[in-house]
Amino acid sequence: MAETRRPVASLWIGERLQYLNQLCLASHIRHGHPVTLYCTDDVKNAPEGVVIRPATEIMDIDMDVVEQTSASFLSNVFRYKMIRATGAIWIDCDAFCHKPFPEDWEYIFAGHGMRGALNCGVVGLPQECELMDQLLDYYENLPDYPAWWNPRQRRRMDKQDRSAPHPVRIYKTERTAFGPQAFTHFARVTGDIKKAMTPDVLYPVPFQLNDIFYDPHGLVEGHFSDQTVSVHLYTNGTKPWWRKNPPLENSYAWRMCREVGIRPEDALE
Template structure:
Protein backbone atom coordinates (compact mmCIF):
# COMPACT_ATOMS: atom_id res chain seq x y z
CA UNK A 1 0.00 0.00 0.00
CA UNK A 2 1.62 3.23 -1.18
CA UNK A 3 0.71 6.14 1.09
CA UNK A 4 1.89 9.09 -0.96
CA UNK A 5 -1.13 11.39 -0.93
CA UNK A 6 -2.04 14.19 1.47
CA UNK A 7 -2.37 13.02 5.10
CA UNK A 8 -5.74 12.86 6.82
CA UNK A 9 -6.49 12.66 10.54
CA UNK A 10 -9.34 12.23 12.98
CA UNK A 11 -10.12 11.88 16.69
CA UNK A 12 -11.56 8.93 18.59
CA UNK A 13 -12.84 9.23 22.14
CA UNK A 14 -13.31 5.69 23.42
CA UNK A 15 -11.57 2.35 23.26
CA UNK A 16 -13.24 0.52 20.39
CA UNK A 17 -14.12 1.38 16.81
CA UNK A 18 -17.41 0.37 15.21
CA UNK A 19 -17.18 -1.37 11.84
CA UNK A 20 -18.47 1.77 10.10
CA UNK A 21 -15.49 3.69 11.50
CA UNK A 22 -13.09 0.92 10.47
CA UNK A 23 -14.59 1.03 6.99
CA UNK A 24 -14.16 4.78 6.62
CA UNK A 25 -10.61 4.95 7.99
CA UNK A 26 -9.41 2.07 5.82
CA UNK A 27 -11.02 3.56 2.71
CA UNK A 28 -8.61 6.50 2.95
CA UNK A 29 -5.61 4.20 3.27
CA UNK A 30 -6.65 2.29 0.16
CA UNK A 31 -6.69 5.56 -1.79
CA UNK A 32 -3.15 6.38 -0.68
CA UNK A 33 -3.85 8.80 2.19
CA UNK A 34 -1.78 8.31 5.36
CA UNK A 35 -4.28 8.15 8.25
CA UNK A 36 -3.62 9.30 11.81
CA UNK A 37 -6.17 8.57 14.50
CA UNK A 38 -5.70 10.64 17.65
CA UNK A 39 -7.11 8.75 20.64
CA UNK A 40 -7.89 9.38 24.29
CA UNK A 41 -7.09 5.79 25.26
CA UNK A 42 -6.02 2.45 23.89
CA UNK A 43 -7.78 1.46 20.66
CA UNK A 44 -6.81 -2.01 19.49
CA UNK A 45 -9.20 -2.61 16.59
CA UNK A 46 -8.16 0.12 14.16
CA UNK A 47 -7.43 -1.10 10.61
CA UNK A 48 -3.84 -2.06 9.93
CA UNK A 49 -1.94 0.95 8.64
CA UNK A 50 -3.77 3.56 10.72
CA UNK A 51 -1.28 5.42 12.92
CA UNK A 52 -2.54 5.75 16.49
CA UNK A 53 -1.36 8.86 18.34
CA UNK A 54 -2.35 10.32 21.73
CA UNK A 55 -4.88 13.14 21.44
CA UNK A 56 -2.81 15.07 23.98
CA UNK A 57 -0.29 15.78 21.22
CA UNK A 58 -2.82 18.26 19.85
CA UNK A 59 -4.65 19.45 22.98
CA UNK A 60 -5.66 18.40 26.45
CA UNK A 61 -9.21 17.06 26.49
CA UNK A 62 -11.63 17.82 29.31
CA UNK A 63 -13.33 14.45 29.73
CA UNK A 64 -15.87 15.90 32.16
CA UNK A 65 -16.96 18.24 29.39
CA UNK A 66 -17.32 15.22 27.11
CA UNK A 67 -19.54 13.59 29.73
CA UNK A 68 -21.69 16.73 29.90
CA UNK A 69 -21.96 17.04 26.12
CA UNK A 70 -20.76 14.39 23.67
CA UNK A 71 -17.63 13.10 22.00
CA UNK A 72 -18.45 15.24 18.98
CA UNK A 73 -18.32 18.42 21.06
CA UNK A 74 -14.56 18.39 21.62
CA UNK A 75 -13.89 17.15 18.11
CA UNK A 76 -15.15 20.53 16.89
CA UNK A 77 -12.32 22.22 18.76
CA UNK A 78 -9.80 19.50 18.10
CA UNK A 79 -10.07 19.54 14.31
CA UNK A 80 -8.92 23.14 13.91
CA UNK A 81 -6.11 22.81 16.42
CA UNK A 82 -5.01 19.66 14.59
CA UNK A 83 -5.07 21.38 11.21
CA UNK A 84 -3.10 24.34 12.53
CA UNK A 85 -0.47 22.09 14.12
CA UNK A 86 -0.09 19.42 11.40
CA UNK A 87 -1.67 20.71 8.19
CA UNK A 88 -3.50 17.40 7.74
CA UNK A 89 -6.97 17.17 6.27
CA UNK A 90 -9.62 16.53 8.91
CA UNK A 91 -11.99 13.62 8.32
CA UNK A 92 -14.77 12.47 10.61
CA UNK A 93 -14.58 8.75 11.36
CA UNK A 94 -17.79 8.26 9.35
CA UNK A 95 -16.54 9.87 6.13
CA UNK A 96 -15.96 7.22 3.44
CA UNK A 97 -13.29 7.97 0.85
CA UNK A 98 -14.84 7.50 -2.59
CA UNK A 99 -11.91 8.97 -4.52
CA UNK A 100 -8.57 10.51 -3.49
CA UNK A 101 -8.54 14.14 -2.39
CA UNK A 102 -6.72 16.30 -4.96
CA UNK A 103 -3.44 17.74 -3.72
CA UNK A 104 -4.24 21.27 -4.90
CA UNK A 105 -7.41 21.73 -2.82
CA UNK A 106 -6.41 24.27 -0.17
CA UNK A 107 -9.99 24.75 1.04
CA UNK A 108 -12.02 21.59 1.55
CA UNK A 109 -15.52 22.05 2.96
CA UNK A 110 -19.07 22.01 1.68
CA UNK A 111 -22.71 22.53 2.50
CA UNK A 112 -24.89 19.55 3.35
CA UNK A 113 -28.44 18.39 3.89
CA UNK A 114 -31.57 20.23 2.85
CA UNK A 115 -30.73 23.61 4.40
CA UNK A 116 -27.34 24.33 2.87
CA UNK A 117 -25.39 25.13 6.05
CA UNK A 118 -21.74 24.16 5.97
CA UNK A 119 -20.76 20.86 7.53
CA UNK A 120 -17.37 20.35 9.13
CA UNK A 121 -17.16 16.56 8.79
CA UNK A 122 -14.38 16.93 6.21
CA UNK A 123 -12.30 20.09 6.50
CA UNK A 124 -9.16 21.35 4.85
CA UNK A 125 -7.92 24.88 5.54
CA UNK A 126 -4.65 26.76 5.32
CA UNK A 127 -2.89 26.51 8.68
CA UNK A 128 -2.80 30.30 8.95
CA UNK A 129 -5.65 32.62 8.04
CA UNK A 130 -8.47 34.76 9.40
CA UNK A 131 -11.06 31.96 9.32
CA UNK A 132 -8.80 29.70 11.35
CA UNK A 133 -8.04 32.55 13.78
CA UNK A 134 -11.73 33.31 14.35
CA UNK A 135 -12.65 29.66 14.89
CA UNK A 136 -9.87 29.07 17.41
CA UNK A 137 -10.63 32.31 19.23
CA UNK A 138 -14.31 31.33 19.48
CA UNK A 139 -13.44 28.06 21.20
CA UNK A 140 -10.66 29.47 23.37
CA UNK A 141 -12.67 32.54 24.48
CA UNK A 142 -16.33 31.55 24.45
CA UNK A 143 -18.70 34.53 24.20
CA UNK A 144 -21.69 34.89 26.50
CA UNK A 145 -23.81 33.68 23.57
CA UNK A 146 -22.89 32.75 20.00
CA UNK A 147 -23.15 35.91 17.92
CA UNK A 148 -25.73 34.43 15.53
CA UNK A 149 -28.23 33.36 18.20
CA UNK A 150 -31.66 34.97 18.39
CA UNK A 151 -33.52 36.00 21.56
CA UNK A 152 -35.31 32.65 21.86
CA UNK A 153 -32.04 30.72 21.86
CA UNK A 154 -30.53 33.06 24.43
CA UNK A 155 -33.53 32.65 26.72
CA UNK A 156 -33.30 28.87 26.40
CA UNK A 157 -29.68 28.97 27.47
CA UNK A 158 -30.47 31.33 30.36
CA UNK A 159 -32.99 28.80 31.70
CA UNK A 160 -30.36 26.04 31.60
CA UNK A 161 -27.81 28.26 33.30
CA UNK A 162 -30.27 29.18 36.07
CA UNK A 163 -30.71 25.50 36.92
CA UNK A 164 -26.97 25.25 37.55
CA UNK A 165 -24.69 22.25 37.23
CA UNK A 166 -23.46 22.98 33.72
CA UNK A 167 -20.34 24.72 32.52
CA UNK A 168 -20.75 27.64 30.12
CA UNK A 169 -19.66 25.48 27.18
CA UNK A 170 -22.05 22.68 28.13
CA UNK A 171 -24.94 25.15 28.44
CA UNK A 172 -24.32 26.40 24.89
CA UNK A 173 -24.15 22.82 23.64
CA UNK A 174 -27.34 21.77 25.43
CA UNK A 175 -29.15 24.74 23.90
CA UNK A 176 -27.95 24.12 20.35
CA UNK A 177 -26.08 20.88 19.66
CA UNK A 178 -24.52 22.23 16.45
CA UNK A 179 -23.43 25.57 17.95
CA UNK A 180 -19.83 24.36 18.03
CA UNK A 181 -19.95 22.53 14.71
CA UNK A 182 -21.85 23.53 11.54
CA UNK A 183 -23.35 26.69 13.06
CA UNK A 184 -19.97 28.11 14.07
CA UNK A 185 -18.23 27.04 10.88
CA UNK A 186 -20.95 28.56 8.71
CA UNK A 187 -21.06 31.83 10.67
CA UNK A 188 -17.33 32.48 10.67
CA UNK A 189 -16.94 31.48 7.02
CA UNK A 190 -19.63 34.07 6.25
CA UNK A 191 -17.76 36.72 8.24
CA UNK A 192 -14.49 36.14 6.38
CA UNK A 193 -16.05 35.60 2.95
CA UNK A 194 -14.55 32.10 2.78
CA UNK A 195 -18.04 30.69 2.42
CA UNK A 196 -17.62 31.53 -1.26
CA UNK A 197 -15.00 28.76 -1.39
CA UNK A 198 -17.50 26.12 -0.26
CA UNK A 199 -17.90 23.14 -2.54
CA UNK A 200 -21.30 21.88 -3.58
CA UNK A 201 -22.78 19.13 -1.37
CA UNK A 202 -22.19 16.39 -3.95
CA UNK A 203 -18.42 16.66 -3.38
CA UNK A 204 -18.39 15.67 0.31
CA UNK A 205 -22.00 15.01 1.40
CA UNK A 206 -23.79 13.63 -1.66
CA UNK A 207 -26.55 11.97 0.40
CA UNK A 208 -28.52 14.42 2.59
CA UNK A 209 -28.53 13.61 6.30
CA UNK A 210 -32.29 13.24 6.20
CA UNK A 211 -31.94 10.25 3.83
CA UNK A 212 -29.16 8.41 5.65
CA UNK A 213 -31.18 5.16 5.94
CA UNK A 214 -30.51 4.63 2.24
CA UNK A 215 -26.98 3.41 3.05
CA UNK A 216 -28.51 0.31 4.65
CA UNK A 217 -31.27 -0.33 2.11
CA UNK A 218 -30.44 -3.34 -0.13
CA UNK A 219 -32.62 -1.81 -2.84
CA UNK A 220 -31.40 1.76 -2.38
CA UNK A 221 -29.65 3.61 -5.19
CA UNK A 222 -27.03 5.48 -3.18
CA UNK A 223 -24.77 6.05 -6.17
CA UNK A 224 -27.61 7.94 -7.82
CA UNK A 225 -26.68 10.83 -5.52
CA UNK A 226 -23.05 10.85 -6.67
CA UNK A 227 -21.51 13.01 -9.38
CA UNK A 228 -18.12 13.01 -11.07
CA UNK A 229 -17.02 15.47 -8.37
CA UNK A 230 -17.83 13.21 -5.41
CA UNK A 231 -14.74 12.32 -3.38
CA UNK A 232 -16.20 11.63 0.08
CA UNK A 233 -19.45 10.05 1.26
CA UNK A 234 -20.61 10.92 4.76
CA UNK A 235 -22.38 8.02 6.49
CA UNK A 236 -23.74 10.10 9.40
CA UNK A 237 -23.25 7.55 12.16
CA UNK A 238 -24.70 9.98 14.72
CA UNK A 239 -28.03 9.53 12.97
CA UNK A 240 -27.75 5.81 12.29
CA UNK A 241 -30.58 3.84 13.85
CA UNK A 242 -29.65 1.42 16.68
CA UNK A 243 -30.56 -1.62 14.56
CA UNK A 244 -27.88 -0.84 11.98
CA UNK A 245 -25.29 -0.18 14.65
CA UNK A 246 -25.95 -3.52 16.36
CA UNK A 247 -26.48 -5.76 13.32
CA UNK A 248 -24.50 -6.43 10.14
CA UNK A 249 -25.77 -4.54 7.09
CA UNK A 250 -28.06 -6.37 4.68
CA UNK A 251 -26.48 -7.88 1.58
CA UNK A 252 -26.32 -5.54 -1.42
CA UNK A 253 -26.80 -2.41 0.70
CA UNK A 254 -24.23 0.32 0.07
CA UNK A 255 -22.55 -0.25 3.44
CA UNK A 256 -22.38 -4.02 2.91
CA UNK A 257 -20.92 -3.59 -0.58
CA UNK A 258 -18.31 -1.11 0.63
CA UNK A 259 -17.31 -3.38 3.54
CA UNK A 260 -16.76 -6.21 1.06
CA UNK A 261 -14.85 -3.94 -1.30
CA UNK A 262 -12.59 -2.52 1.43
CA UNK A 263 -12.19 -5.75 3.42
CA UNK A 264 -14.05 -5.09 6.68
CA UNK A 265 -16.03 -7.71 8.59
CA UNK A 266 -19.03 -5.90 10.13
CA UNK A 267 -19.89 -8.78 12.47
CA UNK A 268 -16.52 -8.40 14.20
CA UNK A 269 -17.11 -4.81 15.36
CA UNK A 270 -20.76 -4.23 16.15
CA UNK A 271 -22.06 -1.90 18.84
CA UNK A 272 -22.48 -3.85 22.07
Protein backbone atom coordinates in the same frame (compact mmCIF):
# COMPACT_ATOMS: atom_id res chain seq x y z
CA MET B 1 -0.79 0.29 -3.05
CA ALA B 2 -1.96 3.70 -4.17
CA GLU B 3 0.52 6.54 -4.34
CA THR B 4 1.06 8.50 -1.13
CA ARG B 5 -1.25 11.48 -0.93
CA ARG B 6 -2.10 14.22 1.55
CA PRO B 7 -2.36 13.09 5.18
CA VAL B 8 -5.76 12.97 6.87
CA ALA B 9 -6.52 12.72 10.58
CA SER B 10 -9.37 12.29 13.03
CA LEU B 11 -10.15 11.91 16.74
CA TRP B 12 -11.64 8.93 18.57
CA ILE B 13 -12.94 9.12 22.12
CA GLY B 14 -13.43 5.60 23.42
CA GLU B 15 -11.76 2.21 23.44
CA ARG B 16 -13.20 0.53 20.36
CA LEU B 17 -14.09 1.47 16.79
CA GLN B 18 -17.31 0.27 15.21
CA TYR B 19 -17.20 -1.32 11.77
CA LEU B 20 -18.37 1.80 9.88
CA ASN B 21 -15.55 3.78 11.49
CA GLN B 22 -13.08 1.06 10.51
CA LEU B 23 -14.49 1.18 6.99
CA CYS B 24 -14.14 4.93 6.65
CA LEU B 25 -10.58 5.08 7.99
CA ALA B 26 -9.50 2.14 5.79
CA SER B 27 -11.08 3.75 2.73
CA HIS B 28 -8.62 6.65 2.96
CA ILE B 29 -5.67 4.29 3.28
CA ARG B 30 -6.89 2.43 0.20
CA HIS B 31 -6.61 5.67 -1.79
CA GLY B 32 -3.10 6.40 -0.53
CA HIS B 33 -3.86 8.94 2.20
CA PRO B 34 -1.76 8.46 5.36
CA VAL B 35 -4.26 8.26 8.25
CA THR B 36 -3.61 9.36 11.82
CA LEU B 37 -6.18 8.64 14.52
CA TYR B 38 -5.74 10.66 17.69
CA CYS B 39 -7.17 8.70 20.62
CA THR B 40 -8.07 9.23 24.25
CA ASP B 41 -7.86 5.49 24.97
CA ASP B 42 -5.87 2.45 23.89
CA VAL B 43 -7.73 1.57 20.68
CA LYS B 44 -6.87 -1.97 19.56
CA ASN B 45 -9.09 -2.49 16.53
CA ALA B 46 -8.05 0.24 14.12
CA PRO B 47 -7.53 -0.93 10.52
CA GLU B 48 -4.03 -1.89 9.45
CA GLY B 49 -2.04 1.17 8.43
CA VAL B 50 -3.81 3.66 10.71
CA VAL B 51 -1.27 5.49 12.89
CA ILE B 52 -2.52 5.81 16.47
CA ARG B 53 -1.38 8.89 18.40
CA PRO B 54 -2.45 10.26 21.80
CA ALA B 55 -5.01 13.05 21.54
CA THR B 56 -2.97 15.01 24.08
CA GLU B 57 -0.43 15.73 21.34
CA ILE B 58 -3.00 18.22 20.03
CA MET B 59 -5.02 19.21 23.12
CA ASP B 60 -6.26 17.89 26.45
CA ILE B 61 -9.71 16.30 26.29
CA ASP B 62 -11.88 17.20 29.30
CA MET B 63 -13.79 13.96 29.84
CA ASP B 64 -16.14 15.62 32.34
CA VAL B 65 -17.30 17.93 29.55
CA VAL B 66 -17.55 14.99 27.13
CA GLU B 67 -19.73 13.06 29.57
CA GLN B 68 -22.11 16.02 29.81
CA THR B 69 -22.27 16.50 26.03
CA SER B 70 -21.23 13.83 23.53
CA ALA B 71 -18.16 11.93 22.40
CA SER B 72 -17.89 14.15 19.33
CA PHE B 73 -18.39 17.48 21.12
CA LEU B 74 -14.76 18.47 21.67
CA SER B 75 -13.82 17.29 18.19
CA ASN B 76 -15.18 20.65 17.03
CA VAL B 77 -12.25 22.35 18.75
CA PHE B 78 -9.79 19.53 18.16
CA ARG B 79 -10.10 19.56 14.36
CA TYR B 80 -8.87 23.13 13.93
CA LYS B 81 -6.05 22.77 16.43
CA MET B 82 -5.01 19.59 14.62
CA ILE B 83 -5.03 21.30 11.23
CA ARG B 84 -3.02 24.22 12.56
CA ALA B 85 -0.46 21.90 14.15
CA THR B 86 -0.09 19.35 11.33
CA GLY B 87 -1.65 20.65 8.12
CA ALA B 88 -3.58 17.38 7.69
CA ILE B 89 -7.12 17.24 6.32
CA TRP B 90 -9.69 16.62 9.03
CA ILE B 91 -12.04 13.69 8.40
CA ASP B 92 -14.84 12.56 10.67
CA CYS B 93 -14.63 8.83 11.40
CA ASP B 94 -17.82 8.36 9.38
CA ALA B 95 -16.56 10.01 6.19
CA PHE B 96 -15.97 7.38 3.48
CA CYS B 97 -13.31 8.16 0.89
CA HIS B 98 -14.89 7.67 -2.54
CA LYS B 99 -11.95 9.21 -4.43
CA PRO B 100 -8.65 10.74 -3.25
CA PHE B 101 -8.51 14.42 -2.34
CA PRO B 102 -6.84 16.41 -5.12
CA GLU B 103 -3.46 17.82 -4.18
CA ASP B 104 -4.35 21.37 -5.18
CA TRP B 105 -7.41 21.72 -2.93
CA GLU B 106 -6.52 24.30 -0.28
CA TYR B 107 -9.97 24.99 1.19
CA ILE B 108 -12.06 21.85 1.65
CA PHE B 109 -15.57 22.23 3.04
CA ALA B 110 -19.11 22.08 1.71
CA GLY B 111 -22.78 22.50 2.44
CA HIS B 112 -24.88 19.52 3.47
CA GLY B 113 -28.42 18.36 4.08
CA MET B 114 -31.59 19.88 2.72
CA ARG B 115 -30.87 23.40 3.98
CA GLY B 116 -27.36 23.73 2.57
CA ALA B 117 -25.64 25.03 5.73
CA LEU B 118 -21.92 24.25 5.87
CA ASN B 119 -20.79 21.09 7.60
CA CYS B 120 -17.38 20.52 9.13
CA GLY B 121 -17.19 16.72 8.88
CA VAL B 122 -14.43 17.03 6.28
CA VAL B 123 -12.29 20.16 6.50
CA GLY B 124 -9.13 21.35 4.85
CA LEU B 125 -7.77 24.85 5.60
CA PRO B 126 -4.42 26.59 5.34
CA GLN B 127 -2.62 26.31 8.68
CA GLU B 128 -2.59 30.08 8.89
CA CYS B 129 -5.74 31.84 7.73
CA GLU B 130 -8.33 34.26 9.06
CA LEU B 131 -11.06 31.62 9.23
CA MET B 132 -8.87 29.45 11.46
CA ASP B 133 -8.07 32.44 13.67
CA GLN B 134 -11.75 33.30 14.07
CA LEU B 135 -12.75 29.73 14.93
CA LEU B 136 -10.00 29.20 17.49
CA ASP B 137 -10.68 32.56 19.10
CA TYR B 138 -14.35 31.62 19.43
CA TYR B 139 -13.55 28.34 21.16
CA GLU B 140 -10.85 29.79 23.41
CA ASN B 141 -12.82 32.91 24.39
CA LEU B 142 -16.42 31.78 24.42
CA PRO B 143 -18.88 34.69 24.40
CA ASP B 144 -21.91 34.74 26.69
CA TYR B 145 -23.96 33.73 23.66
CA PRO B 146 -22.84 32.81 20.13
CA ALA B 147 -23.05 36.00 18.05
CA TRP B 148 -25.51 34.54 15.53
CA TRP B 149 -28.10 33.42 18.10
CA ASN B 150 -31.51 35.05 18.08
CA PRO B 151 -33.44 36.12 21.22
CA ARG B 152 -35.31 32.81 21.40
CA GLN B 153 -32.04 30.83 21.49
CA ARG B 154 -30.64 33.14 24.16
CA ARG B 155 -33.73 32.67 26.32
CA ARG B 156 -33.37 28.90 25.96
CA MET B 157 -29.80 29.08 27.19
CA ASP B 158 -30.85 31.26 30.13
CA LYS B 159 -33.02 28.34 31.28
CA GLN B 160 -30.06 25.94 31.40
CA ASP B 161 -28.54 24.89 34.73
CA ARG B 162 -26.15 27.73 35.58
CA SER B 163 -23.93 25.38 37.59
CA ALA B 164 -22.98 23.56 34.38
CA PRO B 165 -19.82 24.60 32.51
CA HIS B 166 -20.41 27.37 29.97
CA PRO B 167 -19.63 25.16 26.91
CA VAL B 168 -22.08 22.54 28.18
CA ARG B 169 -24.86 25.13 28.51
CA ILE B 170 -24.27 26.28 24.93
CA TYR B 171 -24.26 22.67 23.69
CA LYS B 172 -27.48 21.78 25.51
CA THR B 173 -29.14 24.82 23.97
CA GLU B 174 -27.96 24.08 20.41
CA ARG B 175 -26.06 20.84 19.73
CA THR B 176 -24.48 22.22 16.55
CA ALA B 177 -23.38 25.59 18.01
CA PHE B 178 -19.77 24.38 18.18
CA GLY B 179 -19.86 22.58 14.84
CA PRO B 180 -21.76 23.54 11.67
CA GLN B 181 -23.30 26.69 13.17
CA ALA B 182 -19.93 28.14 14.17
CA PHE B 183 -18.22 27.08 10.95
CA THR B 184 -20.96 28.60 8.79
CA HIS B 185 -21.02 31.85 10.78
CA PHE B 186 -17.28 32.48 10.70
CA ALA B 187 -16.99 31.47 7.05
CA ARG B 188 -19.52 34.23 6.36
CA VAL B 189 -17.60 36.70 8.54
CA THR B 190 -14.32 36.08 6.68
CA GLY B 191 -15.93 35.79 3.25
CA ASP B 192 -14.60 32.25 2.84
CA ILE B 193 -18.12 30.91 2.44
CA LYS B 194 -17.71 31.67 -1.26
CA LYS B 195 -15.08 28.90 -1.33
CA ALA B 196 -17.62 26.29 -0.20
CA MET B 197 -18.02 23.28 -2.44
CA THR B 198 -21.44 22.00 -3.42
CA PRO B 199 -22.91 19.20 -1.23
CA ASP B 200 -22.31 16.50 -3.85
CA VAL B 201 -18.54 16.82 -3.31
CA LEU B 202 -18.43 15.83 0.37
CA TYR B 203 -22.02 15.12 1.50
CA PRO B 204 -23.84 13.71 -1.53
CA VAL B 205 -26.55 11.99 0.53
CA PRO B 206 -28.50 14.40 2.78
CA PHE B 207 -28.31 13.36 6.42
CA GLN B 208 -32.09 13.17 6.50
CA LEU B 209 -31.83 10.16 4.16
CA ASN B 210 -29.04 8.23 5.88
CA ASP B 211 -31.10 5.01 6.12
CA ILE B 212 -30.36 4.56 2.42
CA PHE B 213 -26.85 3.26 3.26
CA TYR B 214 -28.42 0.14 4.77
CA ASP B 215 -31.15 -0.43 2.19
CA PRO B 216 -30.29 -3.28 -0.26
CA HIS B 217 -32.52 -1.58 -2.84
CA GLY B 218 -31.28 1.96 -2.15
CA LEU B 219 -29.57 3.60 -5.11
CA VAL B 220 -26.95 5.48 -3.08
CA GLU B 221 -24.71 6.22 -6.05
CA GLY B 222 -27.64 8.00 -7.67
CA HIS B 223 -26.81 10.90 -5.34
CA PHE B 224 -23.18 11.07 -6.53
CA SER B 225 -21.68 13.29 -9.19
CA ASP B 226 -18.36 13.23 -11.01
CA GLN B 227 -17.12 15.63 -8.32
CA THR B 228 -17.95 13.36 -5.36
CA VAL B 229 -14.86 12.66 -3.27
CA SER B 230 -16.24 11.84 0.19
CA VAL B 231 -19.48 10.20 1.32
CA HIS B 232 -20.65 11.08 4.81
CA LEU B 233 -22.43 8.18 6.53
CA TYR B 234 -23.77 10.22 9.49
CA THR B 235 -23.31 7.48 12.09
CA ASN B 236 -24.58 9.76 14.88
CA GLY B 237 -27.98 9.50 13.23
CA THR B 238 -27.84 5.78 12.48
CA LYS B 239 -30.70 3.78 13.94
CA PRO B 240 -29.71 1.36 16.74
CA TRP B 241 -30.54 -1.68 14.58
CA TRP B 242 -27.82 -0.87 12.06
CA ARG B 243 -25.26 -0.29 14.80
CA LYS B 244 -25.98 -3.68 16.38
CA ASN B 245 -26.47 -5.85 13.29
CA PRO B 246 -24.45 -6.44 10.09
CA PRO B 247 -25.67 -4.51 7.05
CA LEU B 248 -28.00 -6.30 4.66
CA GLU B 249 -26.49 -7.92 1.58
CA ASN B 250 -26.17 -5.55 -1.38
CA SER B 251 -26.69 -2.40 0.72
CA TYR B 252 -24.09 0.34 0.24
CA ALA B 253 -22.59 -0.36 3.69
CA TRP B 254 -22.33 -4.09 2.86
CA ARG B 255 -20.83 -3.48 -0.58
CA MET B 256 -18.23 -1.00 0.68
CA CYS B 257 -17.21 -3.32 3.53
CA ARG B 258 -16.61 -6.11 1.02
CA GLU B 259 -14.75 -3.75 -1.30
CA VAL B 260 -12.44 -2.39 1.42
CA GLY B 261 -12.06 -5.63 3.41
CA ILE B 262 -13.95 -4.90 6.65
CA ARG B 263 -15.90 -7.57 8.57
CA PRO B 264 -18.90 -5.81 10.19
CA GLU B 265 -19.68 -8.73 12.49
CA ASP B 266 -16.30 -8.24 14.23
CA ALA B 267 -17.06 -4.66 15.31
CA LEU B 268 -20.75 -4.23 16.04
CA GLU B 269 -21.96 -1.96 18.83
